[in-house]
Amino acid sequence: MLPRPIREHGFAAIGLTLLAIGSYMGLVVAPPEKYMGDVGRILYIHVPTAWNALLVLTFAFFFAIASLVSRKPRHDDLLHGAIEVGILLSAMLLIQGSIWARPTWGVFWTWDPRLTTSAIMLVTFIGVLGLRSSVDDPARRASWTAIATIISWTNIPIVYFSIKWWRTLHQDFSTPQTVASTMVTPLRINAFALLFLSLWLILRRAQLSARQRTRAGMNTAVPAASTLTAGDP
């Protein structure tokens, strides 16, 4: 078995290779989109980003439950990593979306349910990260981050439906619902590429938190009582 950092960097190697292949196929091999032309090629990174943003925040939700139940610092480290990567992907999603919206819809921003939900998702999880940084006690920080993550994740579908209903009173934009088969392969490859890169970043972030914790533990003497913390009855 390889040591953990090398195994983790393996995710980056696979991710970057897949991203190179997927992007080559998307930018060179695949035909230009019929109506949007070459502008439509941003699809090959935009759609995988959207999938992975939701997926990574769902990982965060499961890490949150695990951290709340087990109280293990490792789960909190992974949760922290997943929230940060989720925020990164949501921010990328919004930026790519604006870049794409300008030439196709003529505006940088519209109140489309998906756009609005992504923006709300981004600010919600920035709030969770803010809460995390304002708590000093590690055990309390872990459980509060987990609670806020569970609440925020549960809210995503409700936000989506509320914005969808709110929008239907106005005219709705048409978005490409179907994707031609020649375009599916690069889309799938890039989706896995971003997934591997996200996993790599989450694991690296968790590793960093673990190291920071050991360092903090070495500098400040741990009170004897904290090693005897009883579990939840």
Place this chain on the structure above:
Amino acid sequence: MTRLFSQSVNVLRKDLLMDWRSRGRALSVLAFAVTTLLLFSFASGADDPNPGAMVGAWLWLALLFASTLALGESFRVETEDGGLEQLRLLPVDPRALFFGKALGNALLLLVLGALILPLCLALFRAEVAGSWPTLALTLALGTAGLAGPGTVYAAMTAQARGKDVMLPLLLFPLVIPVLVAAVKATTLCVGRDPMDQLPSWLSLLAIFDLVYWSLCPLLFGRVLEE
């Protein structure tokens, strides 16, 4: 079940008694809400041809801003003089603590909403064309939606650093569905509802309340623990 109910009622009674004994705090929240309403009328302008169209939006924004004060206060008094330690030591189900606290906050916001609604209608020259009971139901569901998750977050932020920033930062994005649905439902109550959209907005509010009033009590114990 009956135990949980009676414990919740007792916590609620404690909170209401506390609110009553420090009426000044509740009054300042009311004064704050009235001030924001006045500010909204300045923002919308004196010669707005149809000021009544925005009445739902202004009412709920005033309530939302006031709710951060009310929620923050409800836990600030607990953190003073070790009140929170004593809450932890109470031999009650943590869910009862949540229900008591959250119901207290919801009631406070409901009363606040009932007080500023007439003022809102008068300031923006609006009249209720729809039914008053439906408007009351909207107010109750909407304030419950603000108070449910708000109670959990206020309990956290009262004990965190930078509490004044953290509560709105956490609460505002979360309650966007409540805000959207409550504003729409209020506007439809005050104006006309030709397409019969009111039931869907009210059910959205009810779903939000149901989700958060069942999720938050389960998590509340872990918020309070030392």
